[in-house]
Amino acid sequence: MNNIQPFHLAIPVDDLEKARTFYRDTLGCREGRSSDHWVDFNFFGHQLVIHYKEPAGEKPVASNPVDGKDVPIPHFGVVLEWEAFHELANQLETKQISFVIEPYIRFEGKVGEQATMFFKDPSGNALEFKAFRNMDQLFAK
Numbered sequence: 001m002n003n004i005q006p007f008h009l010a011i012p013v014d015d016l017e018k019a020r021t022f023y024r025d026t027l028g029c030r031e032g033r034s035s036d037h038w039v040d041f042n043f044f045g046h047q048l049v050i051h052y053k054e055p056a057g058e059k060p061v062a063s064n065p066v067d068g069k070d071v072p073i074p075h076f077g078v079v080l081e082w083e084a085f086h087e088l089a090n091q092l093e094t095k096q097i098s099f100v101i102e103p104y105i106r107f108e109g110k111v112g113e114q115a116t117m118f119f120k121d122p123s124g125n126a127l128e129f130k131a132f133r134n135m136d137q138l139f140a141k
Contacts, residue, residue, distance in 0.1 A: 006046045009076060010038075012053035013123040019050045022121050026095055027088075044078040069101050072118060072126035079138060085115050085131030092119065100126060112137045 013019035016039065023029045023041050029048070032040035037052040063070035080088065089103040103117040113133040120126050132138055 008047045008049070009043075010049040010051055011076075011123075011125050013050045013121070013125070014053060014055040015122060016050065016052040018122040023048065023050065026092070026097070028091075044080070046078070067106060071128075072100055072120075075118065075126035075128045077128040077130065079135075080129060080131045081135075082115070082131045082133060085117075085129060088129060089115075089117055092117075112140060 016037065020031070020034075020039050023039075023043070024031050027043075029041040029043050032042060032047075034040065039050050041048045041050070062073045064073055065071070086103075092099075093103075097119050099117060099119045101116070101118040103115060105113065105115050107113045114130055114137075115133075116128060116130040118126060118128050
């Protein structure tokens, strides 16, 4: 997986400055190009673009049950190395992020052991960050 190509993802945000602050200051993403209605970020080696979109009212809440927790859908995020995941989780807790699903370990001590956490950006976009104890298990069946 050393030659993974960066993905490009564009998402809507209803407050460009709040979202800019969140991705830059809370998640530590380096800001790239921008205009008055969009901003590029280096999202852990990938290109994330936040685009201003007028608020559309209440967003329907959709989720699927996983491990007895309501996993928000849709969601996006990054698979980090084990230690980097725990460092980010600690940083987010220090910054008092409100987790949808607090950091926890799935399949502890088993094949596929992974750490995961879910939270939302200021516009309600759900993010999941995870890490595998053994990265070779990322695509295992």
